[in-house]
Amino acid sequence: xxxxxxxxxxxVAACLLxxxxxxxxxxxxxxxxxxxxxxxxxxxxxxNRRKLxxxxxxxxxxxxxxxxxxxxxxxxxAIGVMQIMPFHLGWLKKYGIYERDLYDACTNINVGSALLxxxxxxxxxxxxxxVGAYGAGIKPExxxxxxxxxxLVRDVYLRLTQQPAQVSNGTATSxxxxxVAASRPQLVxxx
Numbered sequence: 001x002x003x004x005x006x007x008x009x010x011x012v013a014a015c016l017l018x019x020x021x022x023x024x025x026x027x028x029x030x031x032x033x034x035x036x037x038x039x040x041x042x043x044x045x046x047x048n049r050r051k052l053x054x055x056x057x058x059x060x061x062x063x064x065x066x067x068x069x070x071x072x073x074x075x076x077x078a079i080g081v082m083q084i085m086p087f088h089l090g091w092l093k094k095y096g097i098y099e100r101d102l103y104d105a106c107t108n109i110n111v112g113s114a115l116l117x118x119x120x121x122x123x124x125x126x127x128x129x130x131v132g133a134y135g136a137g138i139k140p141e142x143x144x145x146x147x148x149x150x151x152l153v154r155d156v157y158l159r160l161t162q163q164p165a166q167v168s169n170g171t172a173t174s175x176x177x178x179x180v181a182a183s184r185p186q187l188v189x190x191x
Contacts, residue, residue: 035067039081042106046113052120056127057113059157060134063149064112069105081105082112128154 035043035058043061047054064083065071072079077086079102089099092111101107112134119130122138131153132146 035061036105039067039069039105039109042109045106046109049110050113050117052113052116053127055157055160056131056153057109057116059153059160060112060116060131061109062156062160063135063153069103069108079103080108082108082115084108084111084115088115 039061043057044054046052047057061067061081064078065081067081069081071083073083076083078084079086079099084102086099088111092098092102097107097111102111116130116134119133120127123129123133128150129146132150135149135153136142136145
């Protein structure tokens with residue numbers, strides 16, 4: 001039996017081997033913000049796996065951590081690229097994912113995309129309500145924070161969608177410089 005963390009990463013490895021970069025071909029580029037090629041491949045895999053907009057995931061990664069896998073938020077203790085909150089560690093253990101695993105960009109992006117997909121189901125496909133819940137949670141008193149977070153991500157998303165995504169010299173770049181309460185449904189990691 002393959003551990004859950006490995007099952008999450010095997011498709012990413014396949015994406016990397018089949019990508020144009022693996023053959024030495026340049027991938028598309030955007031000025032200003034750099035996304036490591038491996039991280040970009042992980043975002044692409046998560047986008048395909050969860051049927052989520054790649055630029056939406058990239059916008060969240062930009063807002064949350066500026067695409068940095070090694071970061072921990074000093075205030076909330078959120079971890080990695082998609083800033084996964086520590087309270088998720090309990091249920092992540094069921095899938096063989098522990099705190100140290102969340103510092104791996106691909107694992108973190110996969111978990112973040114699973115959470116976003118869950119919020120998308122919760123909010124009936126309403127992208128910006130789901131994004132707001134991703135950033136601020138689902139408590140009724142967090143409505144203002146959800147709206148503000150969704151607007152921040154939307155601003156980054158709109159800049160990302162103005163030019164096609166590209167990667168060069170092993171680094172992707174982008175032109176970016178710098179919702180109602182509901183009960184929590186069961187998160188689906190394996191799809």
